[in-house]
Amino acid sequence: MSVKLGVPSKGRLMEKTFDWFGQHGITLTRTGSDREYAGAVEGIGGVSLVLLSAGEVPRELAAGRLHFGVTGTDLVQEKLPLWEQQVEPMAELGFGHADLVLAVPKAWVDVDTLDDLDAVATAFRTAHGMRLRIATKYHRLVRDHLRHGGVADYALVDSQGATEGTVANETAEMIADITSSGETLRANHLKVLEDPPILRSQATLWRSRVAEVSDGDRAVAAALITQLTG
């Protein structure tokens, strides 16, 4: 057995995660060819590296197949109901900052807050005979947020990518998506509502609360935590 650490397998998120571990004396590397998702860990014994999509990390942590994993707060909270019982945040890594926000066409000068959105959603339903559509992949978080805010006359439509384009394409009236700089939103003539974001997210190191740990692994896990957070 070994302690399994799951890390995003691609792009800037992977590079920055590798850098962060490097700063704490643990060198993570991809081995083999560029296309092979295998990795190595140096600087601590008994830890094996699993490279996988950031979107799969929450599920693997909750299933106990990973002891530790790096992924965004947004993905953990969207994908895991009662996430606090399944995973524990160990360290915020200081990158991958993004807010989950509600965005409407910039030309909607009469809409700045949830309060406005509620009024407009009801009027839209009367005018068009359909509920105002919000494109998103964060169904649970958005629904909870809107229920909390008392907005009801809307419909969520699933959008797994290029969500900012759905309004111009008239498959949705507005969106809920992750944004870091807001540039893509602006380029697509959208603006963020003035209320606080639905969620502030960043890359975070999580510990699975459900993964089985052998006696040998326990010492390794403790050493890993000390080295990364001490």
Added chain:
Amino acid sequence: MTTRADTLARAATLRATFEAAGAVPVETPILQPAETLLDLYGEDIRARAYVTSDALRGEQMLRPDFTVPVVEMHMAHGAEPARYTYSGEVFRRQEHDPDRANEYIQVGYEVFDRANPAAADAEVFALFAEAVAPLGLRAATGDIGILMAAVRGLQTSEARRAALLRHIWRPRRFRALLDRYAGRVPVPTRRAKLLDGALDCDAPLIGKRSQTEIDARIALLRADAAEPPLSGAEVDLLDALLDVRETTPYALAQLRDIAVDLPAIGPAVDGLAARAETLAARGVNVETLPFEASFGRTSMEYYDGFVFGFFSPQRADLPAVATGGRYDALTRRLGNGAEIPAVGGVLRPGLMLELEA
């Protein structure tokens, strides 16, 4: 441990009691068309009901309650007056509380009767009170109709009254609207600029919502800004009303006091008094029966009159053992133009057995 067989046996007994009270037993499909429920509850229902689909019939939901299909059935081909009873599974997603059942048996009793609403309310309540009597439960009652009458009587624009009525069941938003209408929150700078016509926007309009709709909303906002603020006295009266929480006779006295300054609630308060009399005539001890003006405001939003619930005082962790209320507006929404006063309730035999164990 309560077995499913025990629960079904108890459900059958309860249903027989309701049949003996004059109800016709009815069945409804477990799979319900999602569209009706989505229209009624909005997207929220997806967080509470299981959704499934097939290519032919589209989205369907596992029955989250019986009331909607029973009302639809009655509105389509029911004779009047009518009393129905049913028993079967309902399904509720429980993503926030793993200890709550996501599938359980409900037994219900529904009355569609124009003749005497107060008598029908009392009939349903008394029947449920009797069914749960051995359990020593705490009863709760309320009347959403009084609050709605109060809102309809506010000295303000029709648009404001309509917005408040729409949010009766969402206390947080209701409060936010009330504060805004009373001028208790400052107008944001951007909004002030918009109202002055000083807000420039050069972004192209994208999506389905048209410029006409935006202009219409701005006109509404201007009209609302010109509206005098809701008086502090009226807000205080609403607050006093929402705070009423007493045994029925004292609650009635307090409501009569409030009605002096808020005469719009008069008829609804008379309705409460009439109900109290019919309840007493049915043997309910009205002297000690609690009445709470805001009870039922956070439950499913179709009750618009009398509401009640029975709870275990020892097991505050359990949901209500029985709940019910009046839902006249629901028959209107599902009735394609027709409507009929209706009141009913549901019991959970599984919880009853758990409490008896």
